[in-house]
């Protein structure tokens with residue numbers, strides 16, 4: 001076991017604070033640049049543990065109310081993953097209460113001796129507060145190490161499942177994971193080196209025959225407030241006999257061989273995003289009996305590539321140029337969301353008492369104050385003489401260019417509260433107020449800024 005990373009004073013007399021850049025540098029040193037498994041003791045405070053438990057319950061609540069399992073939400077009873085129908089009838093009805101802890105909630109929902117595991121992928125989507133807090137923790141690491149090309153995501157593990165129902169497995173290449181342990185029970189992780197494990201077992205994946213292999217594993221035990229880090233190239237399995245909660249944060253490097261398929265997926269999303277679907281028309285069937293077939297096909301081609309214009313990408317560019325554009329937009333988009341793989345739920349889709357929030361009810365007056373949400377920054381890219389793309393929390397928005405837009409973004413990115421009146425005042429007289437308000441409203445809807453209503 002390694003000694004605690006967090007020390008009030010190091011040998012040089014420097015006081016370290018958890019999650020600051022010195023802390024991360026030490027982490028990189030001890031993990032030998034993400035390559036070694038590591039336990040770091042006593043990183044979280046009691047207040048942080050409580051807060052993360054609360055956000056975990058909020059994320060559950062969001063998933064239950066929306067009945068949304070599209071982001072790979074799973075419930076195992078024993079070792080069996082349950083169907084959507086089962087979740088609807090037996091789990092989603094048990095909304096966590098205000099004063100619940102994950103432990104008290106689970107006691108209410110599951111029978112005493114029942115072994116269960118909840119695995120909630122893309123949890124950053126369902127608790128933006130948790131995502132924002134972890135982005136603060138990770139901001140210095142991102143400054144030092146950059147944003148990994150496959151982004152960052154959160155998976156929450158809840159349960160008393162004993163050995164993880166997935167069996168002994170390895171994660172995808174490049175997926176480095178940091179696990180924040182909330183307890184209350186301890187967890188043990190077992191690691192096997194890739195080659196040794198494959199030799200021993202003849203390469204069995206998701207191996208549930210765990211016990212005979214334990215003697216050959218490296219064992220890492222950790223408790224509430226501790227952190228466990230593991231590189232991707234370990235076979236592993238976790239064990240928590242009693243109820244525990246773990247927040248795992250995935251820092252996903254992209255292998256070279258996955259780069260092109262990944263960019264093509266991003267290209268497809270950018271061009272044929274959901275919002276564009278309604279505008280897509282069918283291309284006329286190709287007439288083979290037409291004498292002037294080449295003329296006909298040319299017309300169809302024009303019709304087809306008109307679809308590309310939706311994505312502001314010039315279809316006459318070479319493939320390489322298009323992919324470069326897609327790559328650039330993908331990276332800017334990821335950086336506007338501090339690396340998170342999913343965009344937050346927009347405010348007009350937030351659940352409020354009595355249904356969904358309504359952006360029509362939101363007004364911006366001069367006395368109101370807006371502020372960027374630290375550490376997120378709004379990014380932009382000038383795309384042509386008269387066009388600009390804004391990147392807000394991972395969303396790309398194409399707008400007509402006014403030089404004033406850049407001034408607005410730069411002022412907002414100072415992350416100081418500023419009154420709506422003052423912000424709009426500072427802008428050029430030619431800037432129509434409605435346009436300014438429209439853009440602020442869009443930033444607010446996408447969770448790029450906060451809004452504090454001023455005195456009337």
Ligand SMILES: [Fe+2]
Pocket residue numbers: 169170171236
């Ligand atoms: Fe895993």
